[in-house]
Amino acid sequence: MKFKWFKSLVVTAAILGFGMTVSESSVHAEEVSFYTSNPVIIKVKMPTYTYQDIELTKKIALQKKDTFLHVKRLVKTETGKPRLQLTNGKYVTANKLKVVKTKGYQNPKRYYQVQYKQIQPTGKVGYNLSRGYEGVKTWKVMRKLGIIGTHGYAKYNNKTWYAVRSFQAKHKLPVTGDVDLRTWQKLGFSESSWYSIDSYIAPLKAHAWDGRSAHIEAMIKQAYQYMGNPYIVGASSSPKYGLDCSGLVTQALYAAGINPVPVSSIQHAHPGNEWNSRKLFASKNFKHVPYSQRQRGDLIFYYQPGTHTIWHVAIYLGNNKVIESWPPRVMIQPIKNSHRNVIAGVARPFL
Template identity: 35%
Template structure:
């Protein structure tokens, strides 16, 4: 039976048979744990080497209170091997392989394996891997959040009695379903409304007759965070944390993620324009909070908190949060290190990793503020969340060296080392992509993620037709909305209409993947390009779209962001011109004078493959090897055989020229 949860219910703890769980976990390493993952399957199919799980009949499975740590460990155990983990000192972590990599003995609490990195093939597998690492015994409650738009998962940091798993909105991810079938939880709770987790997806999580399905949802991310807070703290809370709930480019900021390490209060969202809503203020009053602490320094309207935990940037704010965690819990000696620009790998960690705090890093350089904190705070061990491409082995090794050698001075500036250099007149790598020239103003003829958002909000399309262009039906729906809202009925979605209709940032379509450092080799750039593409598998298709991830791509929008991920900036092509009427980015990429063109027979991974018709070039895909490509086509981003359909163009484009 599906219930919408508005009020908390009692949860009972039981710790019987925990020692038995340890022995079961240690005995379930699958024989295929080291299989090759060179060509990962499409989203929705189980990957070779997926982690096995505890015996679903394990009598030690237990539930914990919602706002208590969910990983008390296994008393008397010898740090059992997590099932399916790749415990091999000779096998470094790859961004494309589910990994739980060991390290030397350190500050790991009893019951957890001694690891240096927790990672998976994608954000979905990483969330499952974090769940296995965090909950040594199978949890009885599991929370399910939409994996492309992370606001609901970020608000769930105070839910500690079960893991937060991520899934696509169109289908329950295979890795999540496998995990649920293995642990057979008593309850699966969706976070967010049916627009984030449709009922059909939640129903797929009912893995046994005993599994109850519930939902915690509000009208938007702000109300959902409010309901989560009341659910997680049924007896109230003396302290409440508030933070910016919109961030930039339509993606929630990182401060809620790092703030989840604070265990004594919920995290609520405000907005830069409007501060805290009346509903949020009511929740604060309902909880009986005596102190309101803001995470991060972005002003939330005219609201003034009791105090701030903030620094001049996200990395320094994470340090301030970590200092507070270590002050409140002197026993903490672990820091979890994650990429400060790619939050998906660590969003599932939340407050469930109760033995440490979460710090942010750049993928190739440990920011000075973070380094100084690790060096001087008493942190004994640093564990990476995410694969090698998000937190490089060099950064992780450096962080642990500073933890173990406090006398070593931190680098105050990033060292500049030049790696791959393109030959001739081809495009050179950059370490910063040219900022977009403004933002799309949704109006007749335009496409892209903002147009998709407008059409979705107004219910234009059944449900959203393949073109997703701002057509006559869209314009008429906009005019009707403007009249109802007392706005000028122009049929153009200007700033005032956009804010009233969507509540999302005006420049949400300014999303650009961050390039690797200049010292990156050609091979590292290709790896970054392909890792990005593989990470988008299952992302919805949007005509004229170039991200952010949850808002979709079309074929050339996906290719453009993949080039950005490799450090190639093919100006004048950009994410705004990409959405313009009649503009065809695939044609522009094929004809770009700064991109190397070679005969189709010379294709190698990282090349762009094109399709042509009577009107010229009309489609592009990313070649990944073995006659396979990753493309965004009608429906979603997928990996498929190269020769499945169409007339392939005679030349490929090699962005990283040879």
Template identity: 50%
Template sequence: MNKKAKLSFICGMALTMLAVTTQQNVKADTTNNNQAISQATQAVTTTDDQKAVDTPATATDDTANAQENVLDTADTTSDQATTTGTNDQNADTQADSTASNITQIKGVATTKNQATTLYKQDGTAITDRQLGPNSAWYTDQKLEYNGKTYYRVATNEFTDGQDVVLTYGNAADGVIRVKSSGAVNFSRNDQGFVRNGQANQAANSVWRYNKTDKVNGLTYYQIANNVWLNSDDATTAAAYQNPNGWLQIHNSQIQSSGGAVGYDLYNGVEGIKTYLVRKYFGYSNAHTIYDGSVAASVRALQSRKGLPVTGVVNLATWKAMGFVESTWYGIDSYVAPLQTNITSTRSDHVEAMINQAYKYLGQPWISGAASMPSYGVDCSGLVTQALYASGIDSSPISNIQHAQPGHEWNSRDYWADNRLPRVNFNNRQRGDLIFFADSSTGVVWHVGILLNSDTMIESWPFAVQVHSIYSSRGNIVGVKRVFA
């Protein structure tokens, strides 16, 4: 080959190689760019699927990482492209279900008597944990997906609706009173509360509820299985309550207070148990107090019975006298049964107080006593139990406290109690407390319950009785009102 031909051949080969190289570079760049776009789309789609648990920062990092990985990849397979298309389709389905197939609810999903599988939003089972049997879980979303119902119990964690029992509201325990217009009955479903068509509940009827729920500013109270009343028609407030600063009215049974139930007897203690011990040893109960004479008799008994000789009556000594254990505790713990409720009027409370006082009529006066009607009481003990029956807890003045040393004169404590406001003597009425003082000292020593302006029920030596307020009980010092 001559020099001219040889030069032409070399130039042609160089042009051919340049063209091939250029074409390969274009294809490589195209493949890399397509792959970057495809992979970035996949990363973004995956991030959207996981938006309940991923932060925007994580999504951005994942996209950047996908792009960096693509630059290191030599080529892209058709399988990857197919996978990317599938992910895009799933993302669209889940986005649609989030937008249209999820209902916001407020309920409790309780698992049945078995471990319960959890699912992701796309219906995929979660295999590394389950919900325990018979456990309750708050749920805020109902998902309808692929013909099935799911309830969300955690971020992107759902239970199959067939595996749980859905209920509504929060557990509660209380009493409501239907207002004067009656109360409509409602049922609860996913959309909220709807009238169930049952006849309205009667005005002023009382219902115990076990759940509450709040919707649109109203509180709903469940009074039976999926039967609810709302706060437009019913209230937890009592029909009558004293003003702030007065002794407040309780609408549940008052409990004994002021000391331990089953307290020991020692010097200075009064009340029913001391009364019975004095009577056992033959002592007078003109003034029922545990004194030195009683203590000496107790020590002698304890010595005879082989008990520790302390002079203090405890349960073992009480039983050694022949008394039963139940009275040791029962005398202390007695609180008059509540005779009123949240529907009671002021008049109802007054009559409950007087009715309880009448149960003691004819029983003996016993100093420091404030127990059951089968025994006796003193004047302030009578008032304490009468107040209990009407819903008034006058603590720290109480049935047990009254028997303890230094608290015999609870009439003075009631007179000094600012929660019982004084009223003008000329405005006195049934249910007021009237107080008397020792005419020689001016110190309060007696209290009675007014039946009318001139008559009272009282405990005065030597019995509970009805007398005129002008029956020489000392000087009348004033009248106080229990119910406003």
């Protein structure tokens, strides 16, 4: 019996630390189970409180599972226990069983990846205008030449081409019918606007340590900046101007970190891209969900009545409301109305 007791003691000692005391083994286990350096971004593995104090005695709020938190630094209590201090000044446990280091919020790999560096323009900044072009620059030229009013359909048609030729001849410019920078400036527009209209990409409004909900709100917040602006076909630029339905969605996605290539704010105005809502709908980089499961932040696509042709997209706000660009302006409307009510499908940008 004594031999068995001694053997059991030896085995126990080996398990605890290969010769370490029970106390030493506990310290070693704590070092393994707790972060010893700043993980920067963590995700909550199980419901966990944030605290007002480093000793974790004054509870602030319960953080739900899968919540992301931004860590400012790793600190230690007077007794040497590690804690994570968040950028908001609050504290949370450094226990790896409760929180895990992560790169931050991200979609599954098969879908559009969320970017955390400012998205850059896709296409040539400062492109010339010719027949078939749309967008803000075309809209400004056509208005200047008196071809359309404030809410006119801004497509560079033959009438515009001939009007540009007449203007160029009158001002002793090369008569091409196309608008280059020289013609643009002679029309009274600035050189800086020639480039800035093309180059605008909505600034990122969500961070890696923000969760899904924050990314959805970043998208919707950007869309709201265009409220009341005129509908301009082929346009997708800054909130100083109007835009069309897919132009609104593109800039909203930019603000939340999604670059929906091949659709882009520049390409949107070029000939052959009149229906980017169709390209967005056809993209396999969005998850399509049943209409009955629609959620705030989803993209709602519509068929043209009597056909199976996509002709419109809007952003779902919840409570059967959408924000959309539809002639004559950007506005909030019921998800179905007398103008467009045939739902083609629902795409979810953030998962």
